[in-house]
Amino acid sequence: MRRITASDLMNPEVVAVREDLTVTELAAFLVEHEISGAPVVDADGHPVGVVSLVDIAAASTDEAGSGPDFYTGGWDEAPDDEAGEVTVDEDEELLVTDIMNPEIHTVAEDASVSEVASTLLAKHVHRLLVMRGDEIVGILSTSDLLGLLIDED
Template sequence: MDHRSIGELMSRNVVSVRLDTPFKEIARALSDDGISAVPVLDDEGCPVGVVSEADLLHKAANRSDMSGRTPLPHLEAWERARAEGVVAAEIMSAPAICARPQWTVVEAARLMADRHVKRLPVVDETDRLLGIVSRSDLLRVFLRRDSAIHEEISRDILTRTLRLAPSAVMADVEEGQVALHGAVDDEHTVAVLLRLCGSVDGVVAVSEDLKHPPEETGRTESAGRRGTS
């Protein structure tokens, strides 16, 4: 099966900053380019952290409210140091959580969910920045046409992988939802079909109405009767 890689989905024109980039220059970059975060690069072009709008807002939240209505938030020492920072190295969230270009959408999505981040810098084998992938980039796989999903399931899964006859199992695809119907040899084949179809890029859900012979229980029962005296 063909899975789109992170290298295909990532944005290559990445706005980045250096460790010594001043606070206001970072804020200007976010505003001018309509983005919500930038990777911070070292002298070798490797991401060492990320500065997001949330990181910059720490400074606003740490300032006194002249009206007196809102008390200063309680911050740990490291949080206060970041709130008082003036360059990227002092403000950024570190270390940078990165992806590789050969990763699948599943791998990147799991890392984002596990680390609670919205984007991943993408780096090569030397850890130099290649691009950046966001949650919206990953969601682009669900824009895949139903016809392309149907073709992959019919060609790669039903015919090449499981070697099923064209008339044995058919797949209907509508809005990314796959409905399988037909007949297979056993329940195991049903489970394999559901798993494989669910892993196809662009699939939202898989349902089945597949007929198969019932489990053979006669052999076990007769063996049990022969064992009694």
């Protein structure tokens, strides 16, 4: 029996975002593509980091000074404009490059399931880029790995 590798589990359609997108554009992009995060690429298409919905939430909290505390407070402390919406000065809007994580975690396309799981756990991340040499050939998430545990009957 052939062993399962990263290339068997990965999604070969990598949806990346440009580092010069605004955070608002990033949020719309992630929602439109129904994904929770993506690799970040520079103008030449080279990977320079990763960004996720968690990064957007953290940046929103930082921008507001004290964002909503989902565990103890809710949205009561969030600054509102007259319409009840949080405002952002467009001249000062953050870019993806301001909130992304510059660490890029990868596995080789022939990495075993054990190597993939070990890397995800050791790096405390939810997605890995799958590489063939210097080329990105896919993306693999914890959801892809967990799919192995589900009986599809």
